[in-house]
Amino acid sequence: MFTSLKAILVALCCSSILMSSAIAQSNIDPQNARLKNLISWHKNLPTGQGVRVAIIDSGLVQDFPGNILSGWNFIDSSNDVADTEGHGTGSASVVINLARDVEIIPLKVTQDGVSNDNILISAVVYAIKSGAEIINLSISFETKHFLEVKKNVTDEEFARTLFVIAAGNRKQFIPEKLGNNALIVGATPLNLPIELAIYSDWGPGVEIAAPAGGVDDGITVYKTIRPLTYRLYNGTSAATPVVSAAAAILKEKYPRLSGKEIKEILLSTAKSKSSLGNRVKNNKFLSLD
Numbered sequence: 001m002f003t004s005l006k007a008i009l010v011a012l013c014c015s016s017i018l019m020s021s022a023i024a025q026s027n028i029d030p031q032n033a034r035l036k037n038l039i040s041w042h043k044n045l046p047t048g049q050g051v052r053v054a055i056i057d058s059g060l061v062q063d064f065p066g067n068i069l070s071g072w073n074f075i076d077s078s079n080d081v082a083d084t085e086g087h088g089t090g091s092a093s094v095v096i097n098l099a100r101d102v103e104i105i106p107l108k109v110t111q112d113g114v115s116n117d118n119i120l121i122s123a124v125v126y127a128i129k130s131g132a133e134i135i136n137l138s139i140s141f142e143t144k145h146f147l148e149v150k151k152n153v154t155d156e157e158f159a160r161t162l163f164v165i166a167a168g169n170r171k172q173f174i175p176e177k178l179g180n181n182a183l184i185v186g187a188t189p190l191n192l193p194i195e196l197a198i199y200s201d202w203g204p205g206v207e208i209a210a211p212a213g214g215v216d217d218g219i220t221v222y223k224t225i226r227p228l229t230y231r232l233y234n235g236t237s238a239a240t241p242v243v244s245a246a247a248a249i250l251k252e253k254y255p256r257l258s259g260k261e262i263k264e265i266l267l268s269t270a271k272s273k274s275s276l277g278n279r280v281k282n283n284k285f286l287s288l289d
Contacts, residue, residue: 057088
């Protein structure tokens with residue numbers, strides 16, 4: 001039913017690219033004020049209440065705060081989604097920081113940064129069947145995966161879903177978009193001017209950019225050790241859940257929106273920033289103004 005078991009090297013594509021922990025730690029801010037200022041995040045925004053966001057990644061640390069629904073470990077076919085890598089916890093942290101009342105569905109699909117086609121597709125189908133309206137994919141997700149998922153859900157289920165996907169950290173050209181209800185996300189630093197991060201994939205297939213940090217900076221997220229403390233998380237992996245949180249806020253406010261309609265609003269409200277240098281389609285930068 002699904003595609004072959006070719007390995008997906010998640011770490012190569014979309015993992016955090018933080019280089020200098022000594023410099024970076026001075027930027028730890030649990031409130032992520034710089035991030036929120038850049039994208040005009042207001043205190044009176046909806047909080048994503050009742051919206052289900054699937055984090056398809058390396059799992060989730062135990063005792064993670066928030067509305068956490070039952071998940072599944074597709075590596076060993078169990079309900080143990082404990083995160084030993086931190087990537088999934090990082091993505092979930094960003095979503096919760098910006099949209100605190102979303103319902104997180106943690107789905108573990110990577111082990112040591114590696115997954116495969118069958119596992120990835122199965123997890124996305126599971127997420128949609130579980131009512132996820134936003135699918136956060138801070139990992140490699142390609143056209144073949146997107147088309148295979150579409151075959152295994154109903155047209156109604158597929159249409160209600162928005163796929164938010166990391167472009168990648170390989171500085172590679174992405175020529176075309178994935179679909180009308182899918183957004184490929186590039187990353188910018190957390191400081192002005194708003195430019196595409198040096199590591200980010202680019203091209204007309206990247207339809208929106210969001211802040212994530214440079215090579216020695218990042219968004220403040222939870223570590224995977226208890227008691228929960230903080231670290232920095234960057235790369236297009238970190239930019240992607242910023243867009244997922246914005247999508248969840250729109251979905252709470254307008255619950256009848258389809259995935260395509262949420263995407264259209266995100267793009268229509270995004271600011272055009274010439275400083276992105278046409279490395280993102282139409283120079284679109286996420287904004288909730």
